[in-house]
Amino acid sequence: MDFLKELKKITSDILLKKEDLYVYAHDTSQNPEELILPLAVVFPKNTQEVSKIAKLCNEYKISIVPRAQGTNHCGGTRPVKNCIVIHFSKMNKIIKIDKENLIAEVEPNVVIGDLNKKLDEFNLFFPPDPSNMAVSTIGGAIALCAGGPRTFKYGNTKDYIINLEIVLADGTIIQTSKNVAKNVSGYNITSLFVGSEGTLGLVCKAVLKLIPKPQTRLLTLAYFDNLIDATKCVNNVINSGFIPSTLDLIDKFTIQTIEKFNPCGLLTESEAMLLIELDGFEKCVKYELEILKDILEKSGATSIVQAKNDEENENIWRARRSAFSALTQLKPNVITEDIVVPKSKIVDFVKKTQELSKKYNIIAAIMGHAGDGNIHPNFALDLENEIEKNNFEKLKDELFFYAISIGATLSGEHGIGIQKQKYLPLALDKNAHNLMKNIKKLLDTDNILNSGKSI
Ligand SMILES: Cc1cc2nc3c(=O)[nH]c(=O)nc-3n(C[C@H](O)[C@H](O)[C@H](O)COP(=O)(O)OP(=O)(O)OC[C@H]3O[C@@H](n4cnc5c(N)ncnc54)[C@H](O)[C@@H]3O)c2cc1C
Incomplete structure (x- = not known):
């Protein structure tokens, strides 16, 4: 096939054997009725290579499925007929951490957990926290606008993207903004690409906004005899004048399943549990904790448990993050x-x-x-x-x-x-749906990028 010959000229990092391609027919979403194999999987090393691949695909009308770790739940990385997969695993460098300007410049396949480990050295922090951040990437998070428990206080991925280097369907490379905190010179096209599920452009570099790492984190578990009290309590906390970094709700069955497979001392007879984390300066957190305890008691919490130290804090979060894998058992x-x-x-x-x-x-x-x-x-x-x-x-x-x-x-x-x-x-x-379809047509006339997904 001429297309594959041309593709091999751009990159030798390519998979073509059926048994290799089979691996890329799946992601975390439920198994498809019909398994479709891509024509090839390529592993570009830089933006220029991605651009050449996109241009070639556009010329031959071959779809591109962008892929990071394949941990999405929505089938976003599943191959479609007549497609190749661009796997971004070779574009995984933290290019720069700029403490003075509070930004990081990264390639798309940097793992979120690894980035935050590196940022610890600078006392900085990238808040978006999908539960599987130990494996999921910045590129995947941008494409899906990922969030997590901390979104309540800190916002989700869209709030931390300053500038993107994007390859469009025809191979054009664009910078969506400048590396500055604010920019209203022109439309906010950076945000257009965040959450676009790889259907409008391929993220090849991202400039991220960072914030100072909170000095202290304090986790409180509040147990309730019924769900109504637990959810009313959420509003009572919010209306009390401070914002916890997390306010997560877990039902009895989930508590029991977590405890069965990853025991960490949760009270399994409770109908509901709230995981409430406070963060900030130690003195502020202690002050807020007194107010929080008062609200929890008045809201009917039957038991209030405090993580004793960072290690216990982390153990409980690890158990909470393991809920999905516990259920798979x-x-x-x-x-x-x-x-x-x-x-x-x-x-x-x-x-x-x-x-x-x-x-x-x-x-x-x-x-x-x-x-x-x-x-x-x-x-x-x-x-x-x-x-x-x-x-x-x-x-x-x-x-x-x-x-x-x-x-x-x-x-x-x-x-x-x-x-x-x-x-x-x-x-x-x-009408908004029609506008979205028109934007897609404008940016990707031949429906090359992640075709058949999202809108
Ligand atoms: C156990 C578990 C827990 C999870 N918890 C959360 C959670 O708390 N919060 C949350 O938001 N999500 C959660 N998720 C789902 C979450 O959306 C994904 O895990 C994650 O954001 C995707 O990351 P990934 O690196 O695996 O990307 P992939 O799954 O590989 O890709 C995700 C999407 O991004 C596109 N894409 C990938 N790279 C690029 C690129 N460079 N340019 C353009 N498009 C690209 C893909 O085509 C696909 O549409 C969880 C998933 C699992 C399995």
């Missing part, structure tokens, strides 16, 4: 949803999820960033079992329609990819 497939509801509707939504889980006999473990109303029901099931599979489809339909009816949106941080495409029109204003 119950059933072969775990599907994580990512609904954002108005905070006043958290209880309704959690109850509806529990009701549907019973009705369709599908295990649901519910957790979420309650401070943002971003709830993650995790469904554990066996997709090879036709009854469970069909029941899950019905459950999902009912849950998503219900979510939309209470003013929710369908993804807060995991993206649409292939998995949620069917439901996307429900979540978007029709």
